Amino acid sequence: MAEILRPIGAIARALDSIANVEFKQFDLTKGQYLYLARICEHPGLFQDQLAEMIKVDRTTAARAVEKLAVKGFVVKRPDSTNKKIRRLFPTEKAQTTYPNILRENQYSNQVALKSLTIDEADELARLLHKVCANIDDDWHYVKKGNLRKY
Template sequence: MTDNNDKPGHLARRFQQIAVAVFHAEVEEAGHDLTPVQYAALTTIRSHPKIDQATLAGLIAYDRTTITGVVDRLAQKGLLARHANSRDRRVRELQITDKGRRILDSIEPAVEAAQRIMLRGLTADETDELLRLLRKAIAAGNQLSRAPLREASSEAVRKK
């Protein structure tokens, strides 16, 4: 019989707790207040200018309700701007601001440090293997999630 603390769900949850704590510590030490999901949203918006909120949610695997709060907070911080889509006024296009770009650039060393700290007990080969196995397990279970990861497509990602 497997110990409850050695089951995949428990281990995944514990690793997530550690990952979030390390991310927060490193980013705060760099002088910024940004959560992992805010970071994921900003980097995705930077890569996909004029993306809409629903597409953003799919690309970072967050449900639409949660992403609304994330986008609201990023807009309040002045890190992104929302503009009405010229074809559909109900759709808001998201664009990273200059301030958002500067913050992403300035916290990148902290984010890289966080990644190293999260994996510090592993060799380079073990890190590669862990990431390979995580990607494989996630791909196999993606559609079971309440917020499945969606791939970027030219149709889904609205660009001008």
């Protein structure tokens, strides 16, 4: 069977390291850019939705959101119907920073795909979405307290 997880992990770690260095100038550290991007793309989402998108536990998401709030990137507002839910919105500072995150993402995507044809890039994207869906099933299963059987 083909070994895909090591190269996928290496790609993710390399791009995360690059982004962490490049986004220091915006006072974003340790993957905070990822949370900020999702909040800018989905204003009004709540923390559990954010954790689900990024595939982290609730506590990790809560810590990241709190740090972004302290730095002035995110505001939390109560939901209009359920006061227990706090919705996340980007501030003007976040909206000013977001285009830089988007530009870095587009550039990294371009670099990653530079030696592929358009058809190869499309096929890779299609296959990665399938792989992501496969992993998503296990992620939800384990998140509910179950253990996978090998």
